[in-house]
Amino acid sequence: MKLSTRMAFCVAVIALLAPGVTMLSAGARAQSEGWWIVRAEYGTRTQHNDVTDILKDLIGRGGVNGRVAVNNQTMGGDPAIGADKMLRILAQNARKDQREFEYREGGFVPVEMFQVRREERRQDWGDRPPSYEGREQRESEGRDADGLRIIRAYYGVQGRTMDVTEFVRSQVRGDSVSILVANRALGGDPAIGADKVLIVVYRFQGVESAAAVREGFMLTLP
Numbered sequence: 001m002k003l004s005t006r007m008a009f010c011v012a013v014i015a016l017l018a019p020g021v022t023m024l025s026a027g028a029r030a031q032s033e034g035w036w037i038v039r040a041e042y043g044t045r046t047q048h049n050d051v052t053d054i055l056k057d058l059i060g061r062g063g064v065n066g067r068v069a070v071n072n073q074t075m076g077g078d079p080a081i082g083a084d085k086m087l088r089i090l091a092q093n094a095r096k097d098q099r100e101f102e103y104r105e106g107g108f109v110p111v112e113m114f115q116v117r118r119e120e121r122r123q124d125w126g127d128r129p130p131s132y133e134g135r136e137q138r139e140s141e142g143r144d145a146d147g148l149r150i151i152r153a154y155y156g157v158q159g160r161t162m163d164v165t166e167f168v169r170s171q172v173r174g175d176s177v178s179i180l181v182a183n184r185a186l187g188g189d190p191a192i193g194a195d196k197v198l199i200v201v202y203r204f205q206g207v208e209s210a211a212a213v214r215e216g217f218m219l220t221l222p
Contacts, residue, residue, distance in 0.1 A: 034115040035091035035099065042070070042087045043079035050158060050197075051075050054210045055089070057152055057201055059109070060116035064208060067108040076199060076212030089114075148175040148222060151208070152201040155181070156190035168200060168219075175204070179219045 040055045041048040054076050058068045070087045072078040079085070085105040091114060092098045103109050153168040154161045164186050171177050181198045183189040190196070196215045201208070204222040213219045 035093050035101075035113060036115055036117060038090045038092050038098070040087065040089045042075040043085050044083050047080035047083070048085075048088075049075070049077060049079045049212060051087070051212070052158060053154070053161070054199055054201070054212065055087075055109070056116050058208075058210065059111050059114050063109070063111045066111050068111060070103045070105055070107045070109060072105075073207075073209040076210040146205045148172055148177065149203040150177070150200060151203060153198065155186045155198045156196050157194045160191040160194070162186075162188060162190040164198070175222070177219070177221045181213045181215050181217055181219055183215075 037052065037056055037059070039050070040052045042051045043049055054074075055068065058074065068074060072085075075087065087103040087105075087107075087109065089101040089103075089109075090098060091101060101109075101113070150165060150169045150172065153163070153165045155164050156162055167187060168177065168179065171179050179185060179198075181196075183196075186198065197212050198215075198219055199210065199212045200219065200221065201210045202221060203209075209222075211219060211221060
């Protein structure tokens with residue numbers, strides 16, 4: 001092949017590849033900018049639970065090996081017994097574009113796909129002193145690694161919750177806990193007139209799970 005012909009061939013190849021390179025870079029940028037969770041529901045179209053707060057918390061702490069399992073345990077219960085369930089996530093990116101993501105029961109949510117704003121975590125858990133995480137780690141030291149550990153607990157509805165982590169921890173007896181989900185038992189009513197839910201993220205026998213119990217029912221772990 002002559003030099004001029006070879007150069008023309010190289011130019012043609014570069015011209016063909018350039019659009020692909022541009023598209024790939026754009027796709028990488030779109031993925032790297034992340035999506036913020038607006039709402040998450042687990043179940044079927046007609047029978048589902050709002051798991052927005054549970055999912056934000058699990059993703060905010062990195063999941064397990066960078067993934068969050070989609071099952072009844074991690075999603076806080078079974079809203080449609082016997083049915084094939086789906087986790088549906090409505091998310092929004094920095095450009096205000098919205099998109100729905102779907103993950104089947106038994107699948108995994110990649111943590112890197114979503115972001116949790118710092119202020120959202122403050123809203124969920126209340127203002128905590130800087131030493132809170134360190135205190136939580138110290139409290140767990142010396143405890144059986146396979147025993148029941150309450151990681152987070154909050155009571156209320158989306159946007160109107162109160163942190164009841166310390167109270168739920170105080171009710172643990174051995175490796176179990178049983179609590180009536182009621183305003184009086186939990187120390188207040190964060191959303192007067194609304195149907196509230198107690199959500200508890202916990203670890204037992206090395207496995208992290210979440211439980212969601214409606215007002216008026218009993219929380220029993222594990």
